[in-house]
Amino acid sequence: MTDPGPARVVTTLESRLVLSAPATPEIMDLVHAMLEHLWGTSPDISDRDRMRFEMSVIEILGNVVEHAYAADHSDIPGQDGRRFEIVVGITEENLMAHLGDNGLPTELDLSGVAMPDALAESGRGLALATAALDDLSYERVDGRNLWDLLCLRTAD
Amino acid sequence: MTDPGPARVVTTLESRLVLSAPATPEIMDLVHAMLEHLWGTSPDISDRDRMRFEMSVIEILGNVVEHAYAADHSDIPGQDGRRFEIVVGITEENLMAHLGDNGLPTELDLSGVAMPDALAESGRGLALATAALDDLSYERVDGRNLWDLLCLRTAD
Amino acid sequence: MIEFAVHTRDDGIGVVTPEGRLNMVSARRLKEILSELVSGGTTRIVVDLGETTFLDSSGLGALIGGLKSARQAGGDLRIARVSPAVMTVFELTNLDRVLRARESVEGAFDD
Amino acid sequence: MIEFAVHTRDDGIGVVTPEGRLNMVSARRLKEILSELVSGGTTRIVVDLGETTFLDSSGLGALIGGLKSARQAGGDLRIARVSPAVMTVFELTNLDRVLRARESVEGAFDD
Ligand SMILES: Nc1ncnc2c1ncn2[C@@H]1O[C@H](COP(=O)(O)OP(=O)(O)O)[C@@H](O)[C@H]1O
Numbered sequence: 001m002t003d004p005g006p007a008r009v010v011t012t013l014e015s016r017l018v019l020s021a022p023a024t025p026e027i028m029d030l031v032h033a034m035l036e037h038l039w040g041t042s043p044d045i046s047d048r049d050r051m052r053f054e055m056s057v058i059e060i061l062g063n064v065v066e067h068a069y070a071a072d073h074s075d076i077p078g079q080d081g082r083r084f085e086i087v088v089g090i091t092e093e094n095l096m097a098h099l100g101d102n103g104l105p106t107e108l109d110l111s112g113v114a115m116p117d118a119l120a121e122s123g124r125g126l127a128l129a130t131a132a133l134d135d136l137s138y139e140r141v142d143g144r145n146l147w148d149l150l151c152l153r154t155a156d
Numbered sequence: 157m158t159d160p161g162p163a164r165v166v167t168t169l170e171s172r173l174v175l176s177a178p179a180t181p182e183i184m185d186l187v188h189a190m191l192e193h194l195w196g197t198s199p200d201i202s203d204r205d206r207m208r209f210e211m212s213v214i215e216i217l218g219n220v221v222e223h224a225y226a227a228d229h230s231d232i233p234g235q236d237g238r239r240f241e242i243v244v245g246i247t248e249e250n251l252m253a254h255l256g257d258n259g260l261p262t263e264l265d266l267s268g269v270a271m272p273d274a275l276a277e278s279g280r281g282l283a284l285a286t287a288a289l290d291d292l293s294y295e296r297v298d299g300r301n302l303w304d305l306l307c308l309r310t311a312d
Numbered sequence: 313m314i315e316f317a318v319h320t321r322d323d324g325i326g327v328v329t330p331e332g333r334l335n336m337v338s339a340r341r342l343k344e345i346l347s348e349l350v351s352g353g354t355t356r357i358v359v360d361l362g363e364t365t366f367l368d369s370s371g372l373g374a375l376i377g378g379l380k381s382a383r384q385a386g387g388d389l390r391i392a393r394v395s396p397a398v399m400t401v402f403e404l405t406n407l408d409r410v411l412r413a414r415e416s417v418e419g420a421f422d423d
Numbered sequence: 424m425i426e427f428a429v430h431t432r433d434d435g436i437g438v439v440t441p442e443g444r445l446n447m448v449s450a451r452r453l454k455e456i457l458s459e460l461v462s463g464g465t466t467r468i469v470v471d472l473g474e475t476t477f478l479d480s481s482g483l484g485a486l487i488g489g490l491k492s493a494r495q496a497g498g499d500l501r502i503a504r505v506s507p508a509v510m511t512v513f514e515l516t517n518l519d520r521v522l523r524a525r526e527s528v529e530g531a532f533d534d
């Protein structure tokens with residue numbers, strides 16, 4: 001567990017986009033569409049920055065969809081379903097995302113994430129996101145997992 | 157002004173999709189993408205129901221973007237910018253949308269909306285939405301405009 | 313997202329094919345395309361709606377605008393290959409009478 | 424949204440072209456396509472990434488899975504036409520050494 005990362009400020013950005021939806025694999029395409037809209041509003045972001053940001057957002061959200069609900073019972077009728085919220089935004093200096101989900105807490109140690117063997121077929125997501133991002137933070141607050149992702153913009 | 161319409165229940169639906177974003181013409185494509193995701197989750201909705209719902213959502217949101225901010229000054233630095241929120245959802249019986257925006261209040265009388273002359277080039281949006289929807293409600297609450305849209309699902 | 317395919321046939325009829333959604337943003341471009349065709353002398357125009365997946369009141373407005381300027385210049389504007397979903401929008405506005413849908417692009421000016 | 428174009432060339436080499444985004448959902452389909460090719464006897468495969476606009480760890484996993492089964496069957500899997508943005512993902516994981524990017528689909532098996 002860490003403090004909120006520097007990217008948390010995205011939740012107050014006037015130009016932010018916010019999506020709240022069920023945590024399903026199919027929702028990924030809508031998050032891609034959201035990022036595509038974002039790129040349209042700031043055409044001067046380098047391809048490399050777009051890719052490392054978009055890939056990291058999709059990795060972290062993909063983990064939420066695949067792992068954060070593995071052992072819980074939130075699909076019992078009457079209990080809140082599996083939902084997440086994502087906030088994305090751009091400033092002159094940063095690409096930022098904030099993710100919140102109502103899944104189970106995780107004991108992941110983000111500082112200990114290592115790239116697996118070259119021929120491994122999975123287990124590369126967090127390593128890829130931590131390598132691509134300039135900051136990644138996780139905290140558990142009020143029964144929610146909160147992730148903050150930051151890319152510092154670079155020249156092309 | 158009316159009471160909240162029957163479609164307001166969409167805001168409590170577990171499977172709802174919620175988007176909050178700046179009120180710009182370009183955001184329309186993202187709302188279309190949101191509805192496309194929705195159709196993917198319920199492939200049994202008739203083409204006619206999809207079209208009358210999607211068209212009505214886009215008309216009402218288009219009016220918010222084009223008219224709800226015409227005379228205000230919310231772009232003065234330090235004041236909240238022009239933003240809207242949209243909630244969409246499907247049940248066995250209904251297609252529902254709820255829109256909220258921070259624009260100016262409107263004195264529109266939805267019961268008096270009429271289709272303009274055949275050769276008019278504008279002014280057809282609200283008439284089209286009221287003809288296509290089974291219920292359309294507007295109210296002003298706490299400085300926000302709230303719109304509720306309902307289509308009863310029909311067999312193809 | 314929309315693309316417009318535009319071409320003028322040997323018989324002088326202009327064919328405009330909006331591929332995708334005709335909404336607020338794309339209707340502006342359709343309006344421009346239609347008025348450029350008319351002012352360039354192409355006054356008989358078929359709008360092929362066979363690839364149009366969505367239509368709203370701004371799209372209708374652009375079509376009516378094109379119809380009026382084509383007629384003023386002595387020509388006409390016709391629509392063809394309208395899907396049932398898009399047809400709904402014409403029916404709701406009673407514009408199916410002003411802009412009668414033709415089955416094919418080729419035969420749109422046959423009557 | 425993604426489409427996969429798959430064909431086998433006269434020289435027996437299979438060419439798979441993912442058109443769009445290779446993410447969690449589409450990586451499953453790529454994995455299936457690659458394993459069907461190998462079990463059907465096509466053990467030399469080029470994955471043409473020239474139309475791939477996005478890649479994540481699940482896409483990488485599908486490629487590595489295909490590489491391993493192709494090699495086990497005596498063949499190989501190679502990637503071609505990788506855009507700079509997609510290349511970033513290979514570099515960040517050091518997989519640019521295991522899966523060296525070839526310039527063209529045609530020449531991908533020349534060495
Ligand atoms: N949001 C999460 N909640 C719970 N566990 C997680 C979460 N994200 C990652 N993990 C755990 O960390 C492991 C490594 O994740 P990752 O590097 O993304 O690879 P992969 O998802 O391919 O296994 C996962 O297998 C899972 O056990």
Ligand SMILES: Nc1ncnc2c1ncn2[C@@H]1O[C@H](COP(=O)(O)OP(=O)(O)O)[C@@H](O)[C@H]1O
Nearest residue numbers: 219220223224262264278279280281282283369
């Ligand atoms: N959300 C709104 N806020 C303020 N005024 C509105 C709003 N929606 C509609 N109106 C008013 O109602 C009129 C008719 O709207 P509509 O039927 O959609 O046609 P159009 O937008 O083409 O003018 C608009 O011109 C505008 O003056």
